[in-house]
Amino acid sequence: MSTEHHPQDDQDLVPGRRKFLNTAALAGLAGAGLSVGLSACKQEAAPTAAPAAPAPAAKAAEGGELPIHPAPGQLDSYYGVWSGGHSGEVRILGLPSGREIKRVPVFNIDCMSGWGITNESKAVIGTKADGSLKYKTGDTHHVHGSYTDGTYDGKYFWVNDKIHGRLARIKGDTFECDKITEIPNIQGFHGIFPDKRDPVDQAINHTTRVFCGNEFHVPQPNDGRDEDDATKYHCLFTCIDAETMEVRWQCRVDGNMDLVASSFDGKLAASNQYNTEGGAHYEDMMSAERDACVFFHIERIEAAIKAGKASTIGDSKVPVVDGTRTANPDPKTALTCYVPVPKNPHGVNASPDGKYFICSGKLSPTATVIELSQVLAYFDGTLDDLKKAIVAEVELGLGPLHTAFDGRGNGFTTLFLDSQVVKWNIDQAIKFYAGDKNAKYVVDRVDVHYQPGHINASMSETKEADGQFLGVGCKFSKDRFLPVGPLHPENEQLIDIRGEKMKLLADHPVYPEPHDFIIVKRDKIKTRQVYNVDDFPNATKDPKDSGVTRNGNKVTVRLVSQAPAYSLREFKVKKGDEVTLILTNLDKVEDLTHGFAIPKYDINFIVNPQETKSVTFKADKPGVYWCYCTHFCHALHLEMRTRMFVEK
Numbered sequence: 001m002s003t004e005h006h007p008q009d010d011q012d013l014v015p016g017r018r019k020f021l022n023t024a025a026l027a028g029l030a031g032a033g034l035s036v037g038l039s040a041c042k043q044e045a046a047p048t049a050a051p052a053a054p055a056p057a058a059k060a061a062e063g064g065e066l067p068i069h070p071a072p073g074q075l076d077s078y079y080g081v082w083s084g085g086h087s088g089e090v091r092i093l094g095l096p097s098g099r100e101i102k103r104v105p106v107f108n109i110d111c112m113s114g115w116g117i118t119n120e121s122k123a124v125i126g127t128k129a130d131g132s133l134k135y136k137t138g139d140t141h142h143v144h145g146s147y148t149d150g151t152y153d154g155k156y157f158w159v160n161d162k163i164h165g166r167l168a169r170i171k172g173d174t175f176e177c178d179k180i181t182e183i184p185n186i187q188g189f190h191g192i193f194p195d196k197r198d199p200v201d202q203a204i205n206h207t208t209r210v211f212c213g214n215e216f217h218v219p220q221p222n223d224g225r226d227e228d229d230a231t232k233y234h235c236l237f238t239c240i241d242a243e244t245m246e247v248r249w250q251c252r253v254d255g256n257m258d259l260v261a262s263s264f265d266g267k268l269a270a271s272n273q274y275n276t277e278g279g280a281h282y283e284d285m286m287s288a289e290r291d292a293c294v295f296f297h298i299e300r301i302e303a304a305i306k307a308g309k310a311s312t313i314g315d316s317k318v319p320v321v322d323g324t325r326t327a328n329p330d331p332k333t334a335l336t337c338y339v340p341v342p343k344n345p346h347g348v349n350a351s352p353d354g355k356y357f358i359c360s361g362k363l364s365p366t367a368t369v370i371e372l373s374q375v376l377a378y379f380d381g382t383l384d385d386l387k388k389a390i391v392a393e394v395e396l397g398l399g400p401l402h403t404a405f406d407g408r409g410n411g412f413t414t415l416f417l418d419s420q421v422v423k424w425n426i427d428q429a430i431k432f433y434a435g436d437k438n439a440k441y442v443v444d445r446v447d448v449h450y451q452p453g454h455i456n457a458s459m460s461e462t463k464e465a466d467g468q469f470l471g472v473g474c475k476f477s478k479d480r481f482l483p484v485g486p487l488h489p490e491n492e493q494l495i496d497i498r499g500e501k502m503k504l505l506a507d508h509p510v511y512p513e514p515h516d517f518i519i520v521k522r523d524k525i526k527t528r529q530v531y532n533v534d535d536f537p538n539a540t541k542d543p544k545d546s547g548v549t550r551n552g553n554k555v556t557v558r559l560v561s562q563a564p565a566y567s568l569r570e571f572k573v574k575k576g577d578e579v580t581l582i583l584t585n586l587d588k589v590e591d592l593t594h595g596f597a598i599p600k601y602d603i604n605f606i607v608n609p610q611e612t613k614s615v616t617f618k619a620d621k622p623g624v625y626w627c628y629c630t631h632f633c634h635a636l637h638l639e640m641r642t643r644m645f646v647e648k
């Protein structure tokens, strides 16, 4: 039996996909000493990582069509890291094709991978005293990646949970969540942004902190006191350590915060604000004509904490400094300052040249351009009026929400009410605002479908913004896809921004509800395709160590998966036992993942090559249970099973 030859197998782009799968199947069969008459061809070992290949977008930059439909077997040139909104997950896309490659369960429960079911994932999500999950819901809005030297380094990605106020970290080498931190004293954790350089030690030119905005103000402590006293409600800006994921500090502010931006020099972080009125009733929250963009002087905040000028709230041990207006009257010592921007602004985005933060107006049809050197001048005491930090405030259209950049001096802002993206030139906007009425700052407009929220361009908020294409997260798809009942997908649109005019390229239906996303050049991401068995302290490294051990009514079942079988053909426990089943996948071949499901015990999870996972359950139902492999692993996948006897 000969292996079919596929011409594309010879191209650099294709990692011999067909060979690769045959290798996996054969490895399994050989391991079990079985021969079932499959191809006996000797195959080369599978490659361990995606090969470097000419990027389609690089070719496209020379002109012509952007290849949004790569040929079969061709790889995308960018990763899209997408939030999943109230699905609680994060999604990894290939761009510009828009193909969904992976879903990363984070705050949700995922029965494919066993996230929220295995002991290891439960420990990351957090459990109550009885071992059950503390939260089963989450709402991811904003995904951002770690930086080195002003651009993505592919090490970490962070995402917020707005519902319960948690920050999750996803490792860039495995695209799996490894830590979740619950932020104390807040509700409605909204914007996030990593710092891009250390604010204290300028020699550290990579991300060390993650800043977290806080949208819903609450009484502090929020334990039933002061519920009717709006003056006791506050929001806290939170700093989390990028490595330990511990909360470093919090800063109390006036007003509610949404999005967060950080400066390339590491010195400043900011958040757009509404309800600077401090109202706790809906109508009171929109009365003021101007709200603010609040700036944080990170180095001063950390110095104040070192100097013991912090307090704590309730049971929390996190140091809290006072960044309210009344506590910071002198610019030269102020921890914060509030740049006035029109009523209820929404996004704040850092331009890739490092000079500006741009607030989108939302209820005002404008974008406000704030020059960071002027904000620093205010903090130094050399700028008398913060209004002078505003170098442009120009009309863009109705409902501006978020802005992305092409690295060529242009901003792209979503207009929610107009259902448009507007391309505008920042320098021209500054000239226009300074009085040059001939300055034409609006370059182009394009209709999108419909009501866009976030927008992002390839490598947008990095020094390597490359102006290839835009993703636009449209909140309503209405008539763009086949009807599937009352719930519509959202519509992620792709726009070519290489030329002067924008060009709408594609619609993609997405399951609700992604908000934000980043588009990362694929050479920034270095994945590991197979785990190291030593990374798991509970691994069973030798199949001979499989078996059942008992300590009273606590039973440990050690099991190994090696295609095409589990190491135990059967195992016995007793009714009433608390069983911990530890499964190590000793297969070393890339993409040889196994599953493990126990009928009636509500257990299902996967183990990737060289990975170990465990589950704990009460054996409360006597009988025979065929535990089987749920993940298609090789030719004898459907036979892969073991019997659990629960004795009376």
Ligand code: K7E
Pocket (backbone or CB within 6 Å): 141, 142, 190, 259, 346, 401, 402, 453, 454, 515, 516
């Ligand atoms: Cu505009 Cu949560 Cu980023 Cu949504 S927020 S759109």
Ligand code: CUA
Pocket (backbone or CB within 6 Å): 563, 593, 594, 595, 629, 630, 631, 632, 633, 634, 637, 638, 640
């Ligand atoms: Cu092992 Cu399917």
Ligand code: CA
Pocket (backbone or CB within 6 Å): 475, 476, 477, 488, 489, 490, 512
């Ligand atoms: Ca919708």
